[in-house]
Amino acid sequence: MTQDRYDYVIVGAGLAGASAVEGIRQHDKQGSILLAGAEPQRPYNRPPLSKQLWTGKETLEKIFIHGAEFYERERVDLALATQIDAVDAGAREIRDRQGRRYRYGKLLLATGGSPRRLPIPGGGLDGLSYFRTYDDYVQLRRAAASAKTAVVIGGGFIGSEIAAALNMSGIEVSMVFPGPHLVDRVFPEPLARALQSGFAERGVQVLAGDRPVSITRSGMHFIVRTEKGRRLRADLAVAGIGITPNLTLAAQTGLQTGDGIVVNELLQTSDPDIYAAGDNAFFPYRSLGKAMRIEHWDHALNQGRCAGRNMAGAGETYDYMPFFFSDLFDFGYEAVGNVDASLETWADWQEENRTGVIYYLVDGVVQGVMLCNVWEKVDAARELIRARKRWTHATLRGMIR
Numbered sequence: 130m131t132q133d134r135y136d137y138v139i140v141g142a143g144l145a146g147a148s149a150v151e152g153i154r155q156h157d158k159q160g161s162i163l164l165a166g167a168e169p170q171r172p173y174n175r176p177p178l179s180k181q182l183w184t185g186k187e188t189l190e191k192i193f194i195h196g197a198e199f200y201e202r203e204r205v206d207l208a209l210a211t212q213i214d215a216v217d218a219g220a221r222e223i224r225d226r227q228g229r230r231y232r233y234g235k236l237l238l239a240t241g242g243s244p245r246r247l248p249i250p251g252g253g254l255d256g257l258s259y260f261r262t263y264d265d266y267v268q269l270r271r272a273a274a275s276a277k278t279a280v281v282i283g284g285g286f287i288g289s290e291i292a293a294a295l296n297m298s299g300i301e302v303s304m305v306f307p308g309p310h311l312v313d314r315v316f317p318e319p320l321a322r323a324l325q326s327g328f329a330e331r332g333v334q335v336l337a338g339d340r341p342v343s344i345t346r347s348g349m350h351f352i353v354r355t356e357k358g359r360r361l362r363a364d365l366a367v368a369g370i371g372i373t374p375n376l377t378l379a380a381q382t383g384l385q386t387g388d389g390i391v392v393n394e395l396l397q398t399s400d401p402d403i404y405a406a407g408d409n410a411f412f413p414y415r416s417l418g419k420a421m422r423i424e425h426w427d428h429a430l431n432q433g434r435c436a437g438r439n440m441a442g443a444g445e446t447y448d449y450m451p452f453f454f455s456d457l458f459d460f461g462y463e464a465v466g467n468v469d470a471s472l473e474t475w476a477d478w479q480e481e482n483r484t485g486v487i488y489y490l491v492d493g494v495v496q497g498v499m500l501c502n503v504w505e506k507v508d509a510a511r512e513l514i515r516a517r518k519r520w521t522h523a524t525l526r527g528m529i530r
């Protein structure tokens with residue numbers, strides 16, 4: 130049963146939204162909470178959708194962030210399959226697609242992001258997967274059971290992970306993407322080339338430097354035509370070309386937006402009773418000294434919690450340095466800080482392109498660190514970044530092992 134007014138309303142029942150509930154309850158055990166989300170499932174973790182679920186290391190029942198009893202225990206009204214269509218900041222209320230209105234004391238927009246669509250003919254074809262949700266996983270997994278071939282469009286995190294997952298499921302995969310190599314915004318070229326060779330050895334055809342220009346269907350198959358004249362025919366087509374933050378509600382109610390919903394250090398938007406957190410928030414990243422948006426799990430978890438605490442009056446500056454992680458076959462890594470491949474990079478390998486640490490530097494100062502098959506060193510990496518000290522390659526060598 131829902132009510133008309135809540136002390137706290139959270140729009141978006143993803144990781145940031147679910148974490149905000151925890152944050153609120155750290156400071157306010159009594160306040161009423163509504164968590165409304167468009168998806169039919171209660172909040173779940175997305176990372177296993179492109180990794181452990183395919184290898185059998187995880188099962189769908191285990192990916193939920195909280196058990197159903199959590200929401201009961203914390204007295205949270207959970208409105209699933211509920212799309213919120215409007216925020217009226219003046220009246221302090223939201224409206225769902227059915228026209229129901231809920232007033233709020235504090236509001237959190239944790240609306241995350243939506244997959245970018247391919248702006249080409251066939252970009253909206255039925256069955257072309259823009260992989261992001263639980264339902265996308267279920268559909269792709271079902272289709273993969275009888276598929277022999279797949280085209281994966283995109284060479285970033287999601288494209289690479291899905292290509293690896295489908296390959297491990299015995300499917301012949303071709304990947305096509307415009308960049309020069311895999312995950313080109315983050316991986317230094319030598320590492321990317323080595324990983325790409327690993328993909329090729331496992332039978333994944335990696336077509337870098339090309340892009341799809343159209344997608345059509347021929348019987349049961351997809352035909353992907355590319356700029357360089359290739360014609361790729363496959364049973365499955367999956368696109369992972371990034372996301373755009375979901376800003377409609379924020380923009381429509383007049384909040385300041387740019388590459389995300391602009392928030393201050395307390396995670397308040399330009400309306401101090403409305404907060405934003407997670408993939409959709411453009412926030413001041415204190416340790417890096419710049420405002421940005423981050424699309425990673427650990428960030429949504431911690432920023433969501435902080436937003437929840439602040440909605441309940443904590444007044445806490447968000448000063449967390451999130452890490453992110455990924456697995457590509459047997460290459461696993463964690464990264465923290467600014468891991469932009471356009472910075473100077475220096476790798477301290479124990480085993481070349483396999484085990485070691487990559488430093489991202491500006492004038493000798495460490496901005497970001499990628500830990501390749503090196504575990505439990507994220508805190509050490511954070512310390513190096515926070516120190517803002519100047520290093521040489523010689524002094525950095527062996528700093529993290």
Ligand SMILES: Cc1cc2nc3c(=O)[nH]c(=O)nc-3n(C[C@H](O)[C@H](O)[C@H](O)COP(=O)(O)OP(=O)(O)OC[C@H]3O[C@@H](n4cnc5c(N)ncnc54)[C@H](O)[C@@H]3O)c2cc1C
Pocket residue numbers: 140141142143144145146165166167168174175176177178179211212213214239240241242260261262287375378406407408409423424425426427429452453454455456
């Ligand atoms: C397949 C996959 C694998 C990933 N792997 C990794 C990884 O290995 N490492 C890593 O660090 N990160 C990974 N990520 C990224 C990570 O999952 C995201 O950063 C995180 O999910 C962001 O959480 P969020 O709550 O901000 O947004 P989301 O997870 O996008 O949740 C937002 C929710 O809000 C809902 N919503 C939006 N608008 C409305 C509305 N108007 N009304 C109601 N509900 C609305 C959406 O339906 C959605 O459920 C992965 C993401 C995907 C998709």
